[in-house]
Amino acid sequence: MTSPRRFDDRTDAGERLGEALRDRDVDADIVLAIPRGGLPVGRAVADALGVPLDIVVASKIGAPGNPEYAIGAVAADGAVWRNERAFERGGVDEEYFQREREREAEKARQKAERYRSGRSEPDLSGKTVAVVDDGIATGSTVRACLAMLAATDAERIVLAVPVGPPETIAELREAVDDVVCLRTPSSFGGVGRFYDRFDQVSDADAMSYLKTDP
Structure with missing residues (x-):
């Protein structure tokens, strides 16, 4: 799967990722974003799919x-x-x-x-979980997050990211039920290369994306 242009920002990436998940008929029950940069992407994905947003942390x-x-x-x-x-x-x-x-x-x-902020962890039993980040380089934190989720009773785990190197994405396919990655360029050089705006996301800004769920 390829994407024809750079992402404007993380929200744009999330909107395009949400569209790709719908096109693939990924019927997610919940989106788990990896803080901090994954939350603006995850918010857009969760809104596109009409499901709750939470976090998975490593x-x-x-x-x-x-x-x-x-x-x-x-x-x-x-x-x-x-x-x-x-x-x-x-x-x-x-x-x-x-x-x-x-x-x-x-x-x-x-x-x-x-x-x-005092909310309990989501119950993933029997659910299809979409794990979202703003991109993958080495994939170290996402691998630990996936190891954590593998120990839950989630029925299906889908990794959804805008961009990542092909070798890493191929390795991660072995750890999940499905991977949706919009861009897998052979010449990688870092996630930020594929965004027009890739500013640092503060904790306060990242947490604000969680407050729009009821």
């Missing part, structure tokens, strides 16, 4: 001395994804990984609680 585990390089990620419930390639290269010990896993899991839990 936190990246950075390498020693290089926090931008993900050696793994952990979701709010402790579900973890390990970058086995990073471990194979050496330089990462298990003690460091487990220590950072606990720390980042707590950060993810706190973030989920802050975003929900």
Whole structure:
């Protein structure tokens, strides 16, 4: 599936993603967006499908001395994804990984609680869940989010993103029931390249997208 032009912004990407999901007859019961950048996209998708919007949260585990390089990620419930390639290269010990896993899991839990503002987690039993982000690069956080959702009673999990590198998208297909990705360019170079506006999304702005559901 391809998209003919750049996305104006995250809302535009979400509207086009929602249209693609309808075209694919994806009958989602709920949209779960990955904060922060996934929420404006998720809001537009949820509105297009006429379903509630909630969140799924994970936190990246950075390498020693290089926090931008993900050696793994952990979701709010402790579900973890390990970058086995990073471990194979050496330089990462298990003690460091487990220590950072606990720390980042707590950060993810706190973030989920802050975003929900006292609301309980949604019941996913028997539901079709659309997991939405503003794009995928390495896919570290989304992999942890998917590991968390795999442990629920959701009937079907669909990953929906505007853009991602073909190799990563192919790998993620193995973790879900379906993937809808509007663009899989062979020359990637980062999610922001495919948006005209790709500003940072603050926590306050991201949380505001959750307040339009009853």
